[in-house]
Amino acid sequence: MEKIILSPAKYVQKEGAIATIADYVRPLGENPLFIADDFVMGITKDKIERSYAVSSGILHFENFNGEASRNEVSRIGKRIETDKIDCVVGIGGGKTLDTAKAVSYYSKLPVVIVPTIASTDAPCSALTVLYTDEGVFDEYLFLPHNPNLILVDTEIIAQAPARLLVAGMGDALATYFEARACKRSNATAMAGAQSTKAAMALAELCFETLLESGTAARLSAENKVVTKALEDIVEANTYLSGIGFESGGLAAAHAIHNGMTVIEEMHHLYHGEKVAFGTITQLVLENAPQEELYTVINFCKEQGLPTTFAELGVEHVAQEKWLEVAELACSEGETIYNMPFEVTPQDVYAALLTADKLGAAF
Template identity: 40%
Template sequence: MHLVMGSPNRYMQEKNILAEAGQHIAPLGKKALLVGDETTLEVVREKMNKSLKESEIEFREEIFGGEVTKKEAHRIAALLEKDNFDLIIGIGGGKAIDTAKAAAAYSDRKLITIPTIASNCAAWTPLSVFYDQQGTFEEYIIFQYSPVLVLVDTEIIADSPLNYFKAGIADTVVKFYEARASAANKEKNAPTRAALKVAEECKDVLFEFGVQAAADLENKKATKAVEKTVDSIIALGGMVGGIGGDNCRIAGAHAVHNGLTVLPETHDLLHGEKVAFGNLVQLELEKNEAEFDELLSLLNKLDQPVTLAQLGLDRVTDSDLARVAAKSCSSEESIHNLPFKITEAAVLEAIKNVDSKAKEYLSQLG
């Protein structure tokens, strides 16, 4: 297919925009189900709920189950249908928003997303990443429709947990490396070329502003560096796949992330943290030493895991790593988007090499 444009109908990013959320939401429907966890619903409640009431939007809050499972998405979809909601508003991080996206698709309801953290581009994209109840990756599903509205309040983001923001930078910088690999042996039509330029801009923005943005966010400041980084994580990050389609998909980094989920020790790690390590594994597979060293430095400055020990796998066995490699290389995995043949043995060796090189790098820093 030449071009599939997956993007929200409207994307709005501004300080304090949730205080006027009602006027942006009201034209889309008058009865909304707000889905998030207890923390994220509390974060937006003071700003947003007053605005919803002023715009005469009837709404109810629903706590989602904490994991993106099809069972949970169908449960929420049933609520939307039973009580005749016009809209579902996914509030929070990737898991809450992915659950809301799936529930909207299953119930054929309009979807609005409100990210309270900048940890990934979930608020932009028309897909959900599903896991089982134990947190092991199952599959991605791309839905027919994108969000009708995305509201990004940079004051809310600036007050979010720093570790999610840093992991969001790690998850977004990978767009460049994976899109480039995925597109390597494919026709470079105009959308593909545009997507690759967007992916490169993602990387450049994050290398230029990411570390400063993390420092500013630690001080709860919605600075220009934070705004540029949030733009890159949510909007530019989402555009890469939206414009590039199947030519600019994920590749080795996310496959290794999925492989790591077979080990329970990694389940408490953030998505971007596991992707960070997977990105290094991809560059090792590509034998790209210069970019490996450059990325290793950035990830370390952002406190992202670059060794197995930092992933909580200090006691990992070769058998455990073989399971990670096997999952990473399963037939449906994105690692096969790399422009060369991949084997489990090569992935296993790359994982070990990354660990060794990162440990040596850290030892030199003292």
């Protein structure tokens, strides 16, 4: 039996990390290219330059144009040879970071990932999602290794809207339950083999951390201050969930999220907000113990994550549309087939409707 666990080579998290970024990037390259959008460049460039003030190296900055497309990757990639870049640094949200990963992959250079929000667990992964220039999904680019360094500045993350941190908790909420399902079914995780005990332990710790520190972290984010609770949740959203999902596996919760993309009225929701409802639906599918199910629903209620169709903003969507969601969640190759029992679209449809009623009644 083959088991694999993947992780970034180094994970650093601290308040004010950007101010010392040179200390972490310099061992990977003396001539780095920093990629960020206009807004993020505006709040980080001066700090980066001051961090390198005593360095003899040359800094290069490139504005990200907003879409993680092949054309954008190619455009930025042209600077690699021209400016003799030896390290790629992506700073910002998901699409900026995906672009930096892709540029580093095609250029065969080390990559540093600096997330400025904690809304998903994607920064640590060996995966890039590419889109067309119009923003339509194009392909998954599976990378040969995880980023060389993840650098998380909690001071910056605390300044982002609290809803983004909460969405990250919604994404992280699924980690343990999906990894547990994969473990029970001996499914292959995204790492390419079965999960290790270490990956399962991190996935479970992720869930425990959410319950222990979620509320205090949300309140910290609402007040834009860094506390121990916020530090713990940033680590859970980014690192614990990142290792847990990639090396533990995905199951029904994310497949149901993918199914919900068919409902146009949900397009305003963040990834983690939909995943949270998918997690409740997965627990209904499993006929999970009532105490566990209520713990998850209560957590979602407390943080403001959706537990009903109404809270998803789709109270009046026809039930036929929910059957379409269920069918899409059960598409060939979907992660729902990592569940330790047979799942049909009718099963998912029933679980969706039941999850909605449970959320309303709780």
